[in-house]
Amino acid sequence: MDNNISSETGTGYIRLSYTQLQDIRLVHLVSGVDENGPIGFTDGAVPIAITGYTEWVGEGSPVVSIGWDWQMLADHSQVQLIRVGGASSNIMLQSAGRTDLGHTKTALLLETLIDSLRWQSATLEYVSVRYKN
Numbered sequence: 001m002d003n004n005i006s007s008e009t010g011t012g013y014i015r016l017s018y019t020q021l022q023d024i025r026l027v028h029l030v031s032g033v034d035e036n037g038p039i040g041f042t043d044g045a046v047p048i049a050i051t052g053y054t055e056w057v058g059e060g061s062p063v064v065s066i067g068w069d070w071q072m073l074a075d076h077s078q079v080q081l082i083r084v085g086g087a088s089s090n091i092m093l094q095s096a097g098r099t100d101l102g103h104t105k106t107a108l109l110l111e112t113l114i115d116s117l118r119w120q121s122a123t124l125e126y127v128s129v130r131y132k133n
Helices: 018-022 103-116 120-130
Strands: 014-017 026-033 050-058 065-074 079-089 091-094
Touching: 014 018, 018 091, 018 103, 026 120, 050 120, 065 103, 079 103, 079 120, 091 103
Parallel strands: 014 091
Antiparallel strands: 026 050, 050 065, 065 079
16 A cells, blocks of 8 residues: 555554545455344334445555445335445545544545445345345
8 A cells, every 4th residue: 555544553543545545446345234123013014124234445454444334225127225324434534734634524535435436236246145045
């Protein structure tokens, strides 16, 4: 990785710019379906959402990690996954002047990055194989 990427042992953050993050190749690590379903039963039909999580890591060192939750949507012809909520990560993004952007701006930029990735098919394939039986 770039020499300007720093890893801090005290907080566990890897500090880098958004441009540096975009240059990292993220690979799928693990995905799963949330095991806890709706609480309680009613007399009628209950809409159930299938939700889960996925974790992706960067190639190289130090290893960046980004995870997020998803929800499965289906229509008559296909199943798709959409990101729900924010990301969890060991990344703190920095400005060009190497100052931290802070948690809020880092979170927003991570969501922008996730939404630009083609993560759905790898996640759906992994979940399909993992829960086949």
